[in-house]
Amino acid sequence: MSKMKKVLALLLIVVLTVSLGACKSSKKEEPKADVTTEDGEPAGEEVSESDGEYEFTEPVTIKFANYAVLEAGYDKFWEDVKKGFEEKYPNIKIEYMTAEYGQMLTQVVTWAGGGEIVDLVLGEIPWIPTLADAGLAVPVTDAFSEDYLSQIYPSMLEATNVDGVPYGIPMYASPFVMFYNKDLFEQAGLDPNAPPTTVAEMMEVAPKLAALKTADGNPVYPFGMTTGSVSVSGSCLTSLIYGFGGSVLDADGNLDVDNDGFKQTFEFIKELDDKGYNPQVSKLKDLRNLFALGQLGMYYDTSWGFNGVNSINSTAKEFIASAAPLSGGAGKGESLIQAHTFMMANNGEAQVEATKLLIKYILTEKVLAPYLQNVAPGYPSMSALSEIPAITESPVLSGALSSLNTAKGIANIPAINDFNIELTSLAQAVTVDNKDIDTAINDFKTSAGSILGN
Incomplete structure (x- = not known):
């Protein structure tokens, strides 16, 4: 291990020890659901505090590393995500932290070296080993319920595995x-x-x-x-x-x-x-x-x-x-x-819960379908969305839909x-x-x- 990496590792041990301790103190179960609705809530259920939804007692800011906000054609979508999410959850704000695509992964690690660990990263599957090895991404099984993860195509979720454990939530994916x-x-x-x-x-x-x-x-x-x-x-x-x-x-x-x-x-x-x-x-x-x-x-x-x-x-x-x-x-x-994937850190319970809400918000038909139809064609990771018109009526996607059943990772x-x-x-x-x-x-x-x- 290089000297620079040793310094970073020591820093991360200190930071993550504190945050993990905070997170373990009052972790709550998610409500179970078979599919998600357009509002990002479990289908057929009204979510309330009694159902186990986390109560935010103070304002939370999600630090979201996202290169796409700098790219023409993608920027408007992400600004709309920020606006819509903050209107739905007024106690939670999104702060985009960005760099050019080719520099984003390096920048996330550099920020961490300076003591600033982002809550969420949008990136590619090959980024996962680096972030997991540096302690900047945690297994999604630590944050999301088994029921929620079961809604994701198994091949997509497995593609994010490190040592048999998934470290990412795919936003959308595509086989070649x-x-x-x-x-x-x-x-x-x-x-x-x-x-x-x-x-x-x-x-x-x-x-x-x-x-x-x-x-x-x-x-x-x-x-x-x-x-x-x-x-x-x-x-x-x-x-x-x-x-x-x-x-x-x-x-x-x-x-x-x-x-x-x-x-x-x-x-x-x-x-x-x-x-x-x-x-x-x-x-x-x-x-x-x-x-x-x-x-x-x-x-x-x-x-x-x-x-x-x-x-x-x-x-x-x-x-x-x-x-x-x-x-x-x-x-x-x-x-x-291949998948554009969310990878999340553990910066404490409130940060984790807010980040989960953001991911769930994005992975709904209301938010994601216009993106797949008008911005970047791709197959949604949530199996419940496989039959939406943005997929079945797309000349770019419909003919290869069956390939999702045979696609696999590396x-x-x-x-x-x-x-x-x-x-x-x-x-x-x-x-x-x-x-x-x-x-x-x-x-x-x-x-x-x-x-x-x-």
Whole structure:
């Protein structure tokens, strides 16, 4: 452990010891419920003090680390959340503490080093190991009742696990799904309502898409799979590996790639490259650009990736459709789940109870549905909201709804970002460098094993 981390750890032990002691003194049970209503209350029940609702005797301010309040398109939603929540709970205020997306996690840890631990963080699943390791996130089972947590899709909640314990409440999530261009399918003589479901089917239709040209003579790539040297590309590759029935890490975060599905994935990546079907070393932003411009027939992305497509071509909703991830080899089309997730600290009972109310308020149809429909398409974590029109009538979401049932997570380890980039290096080795697949995998096992310490 580094000197800086030791200092931080000592500070956190002092702070959390005090706050945990305060929290244990008068913890109350939540009222039980099967579903949440639009007001964030348990359905069919009137919540009162006698039902166990926490009574706030003094004003409370929730310190909420949220990078999205700085981003155009998202800022208004979060300002509306603040306004609506504070009107509903006048004794509770929200203080947004923010930084750019790429700096948010580091900033949260830095604030803690100075003695200021935020109550709530909106972030990505890969942030969880860092926050949990630093003592800045606590298991959600310590705060929420079993009944409330049972309303969340199990795959989404499990994706936040550290050592088998969930440390986050997903706001909304998405597996990596397959987007396809219905207009290009029609131009190629394919049924726009019957996308391929397997890798073999996709490779059968790919030549027809590859034969197309755009109006200005640019080529059309049949299928896009990101292999650029960024962490999210590694996550996307993991999703593809799952679809082939393969694995990358075991439950303890150890390397687990000696399986057919892993090798078959990179054989597929190489075949795509050899046939010119996939743009080389592309990042998701590159694939979104090509898709928006009508130069890409199909590609893997998260549901909120549509925002990038739509920002380039505002008519994208007219030709975009989604489908479940492809199955290959002995796989069943499983996918890696991604989620924008709430992570909460324990700064004392009042802070925890206020933060719970805020999370519950956001995860209601009244608040969340307009966000998913107009701001960032995604699948709500609360299973009771799966049939709302914002989901079932969305061209971005409806076609891939079944993928939630087969999506799964990955071991949450601090080195996951570096590991993901090693996966992209493997993909580049068998495409750009034209390296033998077995040799490339052995090289990957050496470098990845060093990163993981095994």
